[in-house]
Amino acid sequence: METKSHEQLHIFFFPYMAQGHSIPLIDIAKLFASRGVKSTLITTPLNAPLLSKAIQSSKNLGFDIEILVIIFPTEEVGLPPGCEIASMTTTHEMKEKFFKATFLLEPQIEQILDQHRPHCLVADSLFPWATYVAAKFGIPRLIFHGPGFFPLCAILGVKLYEPHWKVSSDSEVFTIPNLPVEIKMKRNQVPMVFEQNANLILSKLLKESRECEERSYGIIVNTFYELEPAFADHYRKVLGRKAWHIGPVSLCNKAAGYETEIRGMEASLDEHECLNWLNTKKHNSVIYICSGSMTNFSDPQLLEIALGLEASGMEFIWVLRREKKEKEEWLPEGFEQRMEGKGLIIRGWAPQVLILEHEAIGGFVSHCGWNSILEGVSSGVPMITWPVSAEQFYNEKLATEILRIGVAVGSQKWASLVDVKKEASVKRDAIEKAVARVMVGDEAEEMRSRARALGEMARRSVEEGGSSFSDLTALIEELRSL
Numbered sequence: 001m002e003t004k005s006h007e008q009l010h011i012f013f014f015p016y017m018a019q020g021h022s023i024p025l026i027d028i029a030k031l032f033a034s035r036g037v038k039s040t041l042i043t044t045p046l047n048a049p050l051l052s053k054a055i056q057s058s059k060n061l062g063f064d065i066e067i068l069v070i071i072f073p074t075e076e077v078g079l080p081p082g083c084e085i086a087s088m089t090t091t092h093e094m095k096e097k098f099f100k101a102t103f104l105l106e107p108q109i110e111q112i113l114d115q116h117r118p119h120c121l122v123a124d125s126l127f128p129w130a131t132y133v134a135a136k137f138g139i140p141r142l143i144f145h146g147p148g149f150f151p152l153c154a155i156l157g158v159k160l161y162e163p164h165w166k167v168s169s170d171s172e173v174f175t176i177p178n179l180p181v182e183i184k185m186k187r188n189q190v191p192m193v194f195e196q197n198a199n200l201i202l203s204k205l206l207k208e209s210r211e212c213e214e215r216s217y218g219i220i221v222n223t224f225y226e227l228e229p230a231f232a233d234h235y236r237k238v239l240g241r242k243a244w245h246i247g248p249v250s251l252c253n254k255a256a257g258y259e260t261e262i263r264g265m266e267a268s269l270d271e272h273e274c275l276n277w278l279n280t281k282k283h284n285s286v287i288y289i290c291s292g293s294m295t296n297f298s299d300p301q302l303l304e305i306a307l308g309l310e311a312s313g314m315e316f317i318w319v320l321r322r323e324k325k326e327k328e329e330w331l332p333e334g335f336e337q338r339m340e341g342k343g344l345i346i347r348g349w350a351p352q353v354l355i356l357e358h359e360a361i362g363g364f365v366s367h368c369g370w371n372s373i374l375e376g377v378s379s380g381v382p383m384i385t386w387p388v389s390a391e392q393f394y395n396e397k398l399a400t401e402i403l404r405i406g407v408a409v410g411s412q413k414w415a416s417l418v419d420v421k422k423e424a425s426v427k428r429d430a431i432e433k434a435v436a437r438v439m440v441g442d443e444a445e446e447m448r449s450r451a452r453a454l455g456e457m458a459r460r461s462v463e464e465g466g467s468s469f470s471d472l473t474a475l476i477e478e479l480r481s482l
């Protein structure tokens, strides 16, 4: 039942400038556009060309989608010109400045909203102030949260009940209270840095983000109901949040009939070359290793990965954030020659979804960013979980204990993205063992069949009549009726 159908709904989308946040929100804007909504994406000059490419196929299909460029105040906060993507910040100081710059965007957003008066603003959770700016013009603000229902519930449980302060050591196990399923964690695995240092801008930001959640119109979650039904219900009914699940949004693209296109960055290798390489491999024989857009392992850690992979004897695609140099300390002597034809190293940006969807991929070593978890699930691929930072240790629990589609490599300790560069916490033997467990044997087959079943459910959820398709319809109708 549609009301006011004569007037086209116009929604502004404001993604945070980090690929893990912007990729899904761009997909969401395209998704709304495919349902007849006029979608405007707000972005900054450096991100604009990438974003233009990301929406091109949507435009080619005649959907009403455009971008609007604002200035990112690098100069005002003392960042180098063009430092407009979070992954470009390499020190704690730069990260603080980056957050500061995002707060300075408020007047520009206010001006845009005043001028265009859209029906709704969907902004990333890291822009808490957007709720208040939108309210000035009576515009409902929806929050886009990166993670799914399970991590959101777990984060809130830890925040509300502070079980991690009721144990006597960092390695003592505690149970997160009031969750529908018993989940045990250690203090080591939850990000305490924000509680211990309230002066950090990120601490302030996360606090404001939690507060504005209650004052916003609702929350859009990139997940599908069948993946985490108990937690979807818990989040809505017990924690009282108004939320819509409309993912996996990476699949929604496919459902809308888009060609494969740029996601986040230009791929560092020819996509056809990559697919041709995969085409020469047997089904489920290749392991894919990628730690997302932000995590950059130390040289000693990369060395352990190389040795673990080689010892496992498996074929692999390994994504690294290292430029090619004459001498590379992190590579074992002669590694690339020995791995010729057996392993493909991608230095820079990989076409991740394309790779994961290839039938040769049999396992995914992931840092457990929410998008990666969901993309792995959507492709029906079992995982080796290697959480590092953010909410990734919670996501690991979902994959290994609740969905049982992965094994943990044994990463023990939460680290900030800057500090992770100093460590080599996971050794080669652990990597070799985890790879074997996910790729061969009965346990691997069981995990693979559960992952496949979830992948099927994911696909059905975004098709007409599926749970995510229907929730998006409900959201659009509700916004139209406002």
Ligand code: UDP
Binding pocket: 019, 020, 021, 023, 263, 264, 290, 291, 292, 293, 294, 295, 319, 348, 349, 350, 351, 352, 353, 368, 369, 370, 371, 372, 373, 375
């Ligand atoms: N990604 C990609 N190629 C890369 C690295 C990452 O396409 O080389 C994409 C990946 O598919 C996912 C996003 O970047 O959509 C990363 O988000 P995630 O939540 O997994 O991790 P984050 O980068 O936020 O830590």
